[in-house]
Amino acid sequence: AQSVTQPDIHITVSEGASLELRCNYSYGATPYLFWYVQSPGQGLQLLLKYFSGDTLVQGIKGFEAEFKRSQSSFNLRKPSVHWSDAAEYFCAVGARNNDMRFGAGTRLTVKP
């Protein structure tokens, strides 16, 4: 079965700084990869997903992620963080006929 590791429990960045959230997955075949964002007390919103094709994926709110098969990674990036980006971010891995597994999440704090 697939699994996901998000090594960073909590990250703090200054507003306007760049951001990279790490995600490593374990799966024997080509995975489906996702990033979700959760604001406090809310459900999860899909930021972006990778199924196949171009390994650099663009998402909503200015986020992007790059699939690196050799490193089993799918890191999320944003060139300039806004205060409204403060939230919990979840990486997930799925596969056809198999359901998703989520990482433990990374909490992002944005300093003014």
Add this chain to the structure above:
Amino acid sequence: SQTIHQWPATLVQPVGSPLSLECTVEGTSNPNLYWYRQAAGRGLQLLFYSVGIGQISSEVPQNLSASRPQDRQFILSSKKLLLSDSGFYLCAWSVPPGGGTQYFGPGTRLTVL
């Protein structure tokens, strides 16, 4: 377009009381449906998923149960709540056969006192 609803939004229940949380999906047919629990400061724990009416798979043994009486309705229940059942409950749906994007509802905050 598809929408997913959960109610109630918040719930405070005494230990030992019953529970019923409801999730409904609109704008799609025969979805896969999921119940997750998120304890404070924790990730998502998959509790149940369903690929069709009356078909429920349990991921974690506990005092909760799930039912799918209609195609787009998913219910999470308990006969007697425990303190450890407190958490944020999320319902989600996806297009079969699974593994693809899951779309989440707004969640229910359950506090057991």
